Amino acid sequence: MQTEYDLSDELSTIDWWALANVMAAANLFDRKAFDIARAFHGSYASVFVHKGDELVAAARATSDGVYYATVFDVVVAAEHQGCGVGRMLMAGLLAKLPFERIFLTSVFGKEDFYAKFGFLRQTNAMGLYEGPALTSAVQRGILQADA
Numbered sequence: 639m640q641t642e643y644d645l646s647d648e649l650s651t652i653d654w655w656a657l658a659n660v661m662a663a664a665n666l667f668d669r670k671a672f673d674i675a676r677a678f679h680g681s682y683a684s685v686f687v688h689k690g691d692e693l694v695a696a697a698r699a700t701s702d703g704v705y706y707a708t709v710f711d712v713v714v715a716a717e718h719q720g721c722g723v724g725r726m727l728m729a730g731l732l733a734k735l736p737f738e739r740i741f742l743t744s745v746f747g748k749e750d751f752y753a754k755f756g757f758l759r760q761t762n763a764m765g766l767y768e769g770p771a772l773t774s775a776v777q778r779g780i781l782q783a784d785a
């Protein structure tokens with residue numbers, strides 16, 4: 639089944655509205671297609687998975703190109719989860735990140751997915767959020783206000 643899925647890093651043919659829908663449906667973020675396109679174009683590495691013409695998954699990472707990279711926006715469309723697409727996506731992205739330190743923040747409950755690729759829990763992470771992002775993160779226990 640997995641051979642039906644194609645991994646690519648080509649930004650120019652991506653349907654950003656389709657990706658916005660995949661992200662919103664996965665409860666990842668409700669973001670505008672234009673802003674998602676800008677974020678992927680501004681990233682160090684991006685990977686996408688298609689099944690035929692359908693965009694079914696995406697992930698990206700920022701990096702200084704020397705020491706550090708941070709993984710963002712890992713998403714597989716709900717109807718394609720559990721088929722090995724997430725593994726294909728992360729393996730493809732990590733192959734583009736030959737750095738000593740790679741960071742990510744996981745949605746609660748997905749940590750063991752990232753553990754499959756060698757990620758360990760990090761105890762010294764801090765975040766500087768603003769506005770609604772700060773309010774939401776504190777409410778969900780992602781940021782501790784007394785840190």
Ligand SMILES: CC(C)(COP(=O)(O)OP(=O)(O)OC[C@H]1O[C@@H](n2cnc3c(N)ncnc32)[C@H](O)[C@@H]1OP(=O)(O)O)[C@@H](O)C(=O)NCCC(=O)NCCS
Pocket residue numbers: 664666711712713714715718719720721722723724725726743744745747748749750751754
């Ligand atoms: C998390 C996500 C990317 C996983 O993608 P997927 O295509 O379902 O994953 P795969 O089928 O490739 O699974 C790869 C491996 O991870 C495991 N795995 C997948 N989801 C897991 C989870 N939530 N917890 C623990 N292990 C998980 C699988 O069992 C599989 O293990 P195996 O290869 O040893 O058999 C996908 O569920 C998703 O997009 N979720 C919604 C958006 C989201 O939460 N993204 C993460 C943001 S931090």
